[in-house]
Amino acid sequence: MPGVVENDQARRVSKAIDDDIKREREQIKKRQKQRKDVKVMLLGQAESGKSTLQKQFQLYHASQTLDRERPSWRPIVYFNAIKAVRTILDELDWDFTTHANREDEAYLDPNWPAQISRIRHKLLPLITIEDSLASELSSGVTVAGGRSGVFVRAGWQSVVTSTRSWPVADMHGGNSSGQGVVANMAARLLAELQYDAAELWQHPAVKTLLRMRRLRLDESAAFFLDEVHRISEPDYLPTTDDILHVRLQTLGVTEHSFDINFGGNHYTWILYDVGGARHAWVPYFDDATAIIFLAPISAFDQYLEEDPRTNRIDDSLQLFTSTCSNKLLKNSSMVLMLNKTDLLKKKLQAGVMVKKYITSYGERENRYEDVAEYFRAHFAQVHKRKGVQKQELYIHFTSMLDVRATQRIIVDINEAIIKSYLGQSMLVS
Numbered sequence: 001m002p003g004v005v006e007n008d009q010a011r012r013v014s015k016a017i018d019d020d021i022k023r024e025r026e027q028i029k030k031r032q033k034q035r036k037d038v039k040v041m042l043l044g045q046a047e048s049g050k051s052t053l054q055k056q057f058q059l060y061h062a063s064q065t066l067d068r069e070r071p072s073w074r075p076i077v078y079f080n081a082i083k084a085v086r087t088i089l090d091e092l093d094w095d096f097t098t099h100a101n102r103e104d105e106a107y108l109d110p111n112w113p114a115q116i117s118r119i120r121h122k123l124l125p126l127i128t129i130e131d132s133l134a135s136e137l138s139s140g141v142t143v144a145g146g147r148s149g150v151f152v153r154a155g156w157q158s159v160v161t162s163t164r165s166w167p168v169a170d171m172h173g174g175n176s177s178g179q180g181v182v183a184n185m186a187a188r189l190l191a192e193l194q195y196d197a198a199e200l201w202q203h204p205a206v207k208t209l210l211r212m213r214r215l216r217l218d219e220s221a222a223f224f225l226d227e228v229h230r231i232s233e234p235d236y237l238p239t240t241d242d243i244l245h246v247r248l249q250t251l252g253v254t255e256h257s258f259d260i261n262f263g264g265n266h267y268t269w270i271l272y273d274v275g276g277a278r279h280a281w282v283p284y285f286d287d288a289t290a291i292i293f294l295a296p297i298s299a300f301d302q303y304l305e306e307d308p309r310t311n312r313i314d315d316s317l318q319l320f321t322s323t324c325s326n327k328l329l330k331n332s333s334m335v336l337m338l339n340k341t342d343l344l345k346k347k348l349q350a351g352v353m354v355k356k357y358i359t360s361y362g363e364r365e366n367r368y369e370d371v372a373e374y375f376r377a378h379f380a381q382v383h384k385r386k387g388v389q390k391q392e393l394y395i396h397f398t399s400m401l402d403v404r405a406t407q408r409i410i411v412d413i414n415e416a417i418i419k420s421y422l423g424q425s426m427l428v429s
């Protein structure tokens with residue numbers, strides 16, 4: 001009776017399928033039960049390195065997404081380079097006119113103003129495109145005050161540019177939706193004027209004013225100008241190093257999530273990267289598993305743009321105090337990253353004296369170890385005195401552009417945060 005055998009077989013197969021589906025559903029249920037949201041907030045003053053840390057997390061947990069985004073970083077790199085060129089020309093102009101008759105004129109060669117003026121003339125098309133490029137990249141968002149900057153919200157990558165490759169032959173047209181027209185023009189101009197940009201960057205006037213610290217540039221400026229020929233290549237694709245160096249102001253709060261596996265359990269790790277605008281932070285505070293606070297300790301000789309009397313380390317300490325003492329955060333664990341240690345070392349090696357800017361530093365040695373410990377002790381003291389958190393403060397010295405070192409720290413932080421998350425959920429249940 002072949003029909004009966006077939007029916008029996010069909011029933012067995014269908015039961016096996018049903019069992020499989022049931023098992024899978026149960027597994028999904030179990031996985032969902034195991035899936036936990038770990039919320040981590042990145043806080044710290046503007047330019048402290050929050051978004052750079054977010055990129056390092058992305059590199060660790062989801063490097064393929066960083067790969068997909070590479071093309072969208074290209075116009076931002078152009079913008080950083082063009083902004084650097086424009087800033088140098090503005091600052092030189094100011095310096096030549098205001099310092100022309102000062103006693104330190106000995107540093108300045110009388111031929112420099114004419115030489116710089118010639119270079120400026122050639123670079124004019126490039127620098128006049130800066131504002132429109134900023135506007136295109138920010139999708140029309142402008143922020144009151146200050147010169148052109150690029151401000152981005154979550155998901156900007158898909159807005160800025162398509163992910164197709166960008167050969168030179170294509171550069172004249174832009175893409176069909178009209179996006180990237182200015183960025184294409186910037187790429188073409190940079191390719192044409194790269195030798196003039198390099199000539200400016202190598203000019204002794206620029207080197208001298210940088211050495212005398214009268215010329216202040218964004219931290220990304222030197223990096224991209226050193227690399228101007230590479231970034232002007234027609235098939236240029238930003239490297240991880242380029243992406244980490246980019247300066248791009250975050251607007252509002254951007255959210256990034258990664259699925260991570262820890263000790264056999266699945267967690268959804270949600271990172272909130274908060275742009276300089278402080279008032280936007282508060283609503284996101286209360287159920288955060290952890291706060292990672294970034295304080296750039298290289299900034300001891302810098303002042304706030306919006307308040308030139310406030311030293312940036314003082315500002316970081318104030319922000320840290322209000323973060324530690326915020327009662328909404330009493331259950332969050334707290335990680336402090338004393339960031340930009342590479343820049344701190346460079347400044348100290350160049351002979352910049354901490355006591356000149358922070359008088360309480362007194363007669364201590366101007367060595368990296370002493371300075372770093374001095375700042376660490378100050379921040380730790382704030383947490384000890386004002387901290388409402390029940391848990392200890394984890395402190396790391398970081399140089400966020402160093403991939404290997406930062407990835408090691410991320411492993412430690414992941415572990416500490418998950419452990420404290422488990423501790424918190426045990427308290428709650």
Ligand SMILES: Nc1nc2c(ncn2[C@@H]2O[C@H](COP(=O)(O)OP(=O)(O)OP(=O)(O)O)[C@@H](O)[C@H]2O)c(=O)[nH]1
Pocket residue numbers: 044045046047048049050051052053219220244245246247248249250251274275276277339340341342343398399400401
């Ligand atoms: N040298 C050095 N540069 C760093 C370090 N960390 C970040 N940067 C650079 O500092 C600049 C600012 O970093 P961001 O990550 O954009 O700062 P942010 O805190 O997100 O700033 P906002 O979005 O304005 O709040 C970027 O150009 C980074 O490449 C570091 O440890 N060392």
Ligand SMILES: [Mg+2]
Pocket residue numbers: 050051052248249250273274275
């Ligand atoms: Mg940012």
